[in-house]
Amino acid sequence: MIYLCMCIILLIVVIPMIVVFLKCPQTMECSGEWIGVRKKCFYFSSDTKNWTASEQFCLSQGSELAHVDTQEDMEFLRRHAGTFMHWIGLNRKQGESWKWTNGTIFNPWFEISGNGSFAFLNADGVHSSRGFIDIKWICSKPQF
Numbered sequence: 001m002i003y004l005c006m007c008i009i010l011l012i013v014v015i016p017m018i019v020v021f022l023k024c025p026q027t028m029e030c031s032g033e034w035i036g037v038r039k040k041c042f043y044f045s046s047d048t049k050n051w052t053a054s055e056q057f058c059l060s061q062g063s064e065l066a067h068v069d070t071q072e073d074m075e076f077l078r079r080h081a082g083t084f085m086h087w088i089g090l091n092r093k094q095g096e097s098w099k100w101t102n103g104t105i106f107n108p109w110f111e112i113s114g115n116g117s118f119a120f121l122n123a124d125g126v127h128s129s130r131g132f133i134d135i136k137w138i139c140s141k142p143q144f
């Protein structure tokens with residue numbers, strides 16, 4: 001009887017601990033090829049696509065083309081992008097403001113050079129072009 005009780009107590013205590021232990025890494029960190037930086041997970045593609053297809057890819061991964069909210073994140077993204085151009089999640093309709101892919105108007109805290117409607121970045125900064133060229137891209141999602 002005592003052994004039975006001890007077994008039950010062990011099961012009640014140990015199983016939740018194992019479950020918590022197994023779950024933690026997945027919820028605390030970014031999985032696979034995603035890179036955790038502060039509160040976000042970023043994915044840098046090796047493939048190239050146009051802006052729309054890149055956004056489709058990010059959406060299929062439960063993310064969006066990269067949203068950049070801080071100077072630190074911007075510096076990280078530019079450094080990591082290097083010389084390659086990478087789409088990020090800003091676009092604009094002709095004559096309208098830049099918007100993030102979630103529809104929020106971009107509060108212009110960094111410059112986007114050029115005359116295009118779709119934004120990309122590399123080590124030099126953030127630029128714009130028409131969306132149909134195939135380049136690399138960066139997705140981002142919150143890190144829970």
Ligand SMILES: *[C@@H]1O[C@H](CO)[C@@H](O)[C@H](O)[C@H]1NC(C)=O
Nearest residue numbers: 067068069100101102103104
């Ligand atoms: C949309 O994304 C921008 C940039 O990351 C963020 O500042 C804003 O809060 C987001 N808006 C909503 C409604 O989630």
Ligand SMILES: *[C@@H]1O[C@H](CO)[C@@H](O)[C@H](O)[C@H]1NC(C)=O
Nearest residue numbers: 094095113114115116117130
């Ligand atoms: C900017 O875009 C407009 C409209 O597409 C075009 O008429 C103009 O020539 C462009 N300017 C430059 C510098 O590319």
Ligand SMILES: *[C@@H]1O[C@H](CO)[C@@H](O)[C@H](O)[C@H]1NC(C)=O
Nearest residue numbers: 049050051052053131132133
């Ligand atoms: C983007 O690429 C997709 C897939 O290759 C293609 O179907 C689509 O027409 C392209 N869109 C533009 C604007 O080039």
